[in-house]
Amino acid sequence: MEKTWTQEFRYGLKRGLPIALGYVPVSFTFGLMAVSGGIPIWMAIFISLSNLTSAGQFAGTNLVIMGAGFFEITLTTFIINIRYMLMSLSLTQRLDKSMSLTKRLLVGYGVTDEIFSVASMEQGILTFPYLSGLIIGPVIGWTTGTALGAIISAALPDNLNNAMGIALYGMFIAIVLPVARKSKPVTIIVAISVAVVCILRYVPIFQMISSGFRVIIATIIGAGIGAILFPITDDKIPCEESSPGHDITPSQGKEEG
């Protein structure tokens, strides 16, 4: 029995609603951060709408605030977002085969960790109306949260704005630590990565390496050693659990149909 366009779309909307609500506080923090760093309100909203990602746009915006070079900003953002290839690859196995190029280009925009997770949990083929419905709510949630945070930031006192500087890092810790706690490979990878970035930062001969490249080098070494020491065979990070609302955790990357 074929579902109609509207039925599929509405079902997608319904499934996307919890993601949309979960995005608001996170993007709110992004809006606060961006504006307290000197980004205009409209641009913070534009960043959220055009990037629709957490770690990538947080890191990229941080580099913009620091006045980093284009190559560094682009490469850092790209490295962080490379993981989406894996999710999109997995989605291709489930997409409606007859989906047109234009529709594929639109669907690609909405591949976030959460949207991917929800979509990959569905049974059967993923249609365009379903995916549109699923994507549209989170996009609205993400941009609305950013707008609210950006507007409120302008009204905050200075010392509170300074304290906001730690928000992003606090979120990063909240994403990584629960996984690291349960997964020894992740703990080791994070430790290697942090060790490398510290060496590059504090050892004088590496002083000419900029902050963005430090992160890239540390990531490649950390994840690279991790992949060699702890290759994932069953498509799941050892001991990883799903963590709803944690945007970066590539949880539930299961391929089963």
Next chain:
Amino acid sequence: MNLTYAIIAVILMAIVTYIPRVLPIVIFRKEIKSKYIKSFLRYVPYAVLGALTFPDIFYSTKNIVTALCGTIVALILAYRGKSLVVVATAAIFTVYITGLFL
């Protein structure tokens, strides 16, 4: 802030965010077979976030002591599995409060 610079940077960011998402959907029909590449991609977010957080978190506020207090609070709450928003808010609050006494 130079607006032209920021706009170009944001557009570049958007492009390199979009490409990894859309490319497989448009081009690939097969799955990555190498378990090493798959594992590498899977571990990337954690390595990135680790490298982004430390040691920069200690310089994220006007004072290294307030940042240290905020970090400790964030670590404890995150270890207990609190949500992103709770951890971030508690860290901000800690920095703000300790900042009042320094």
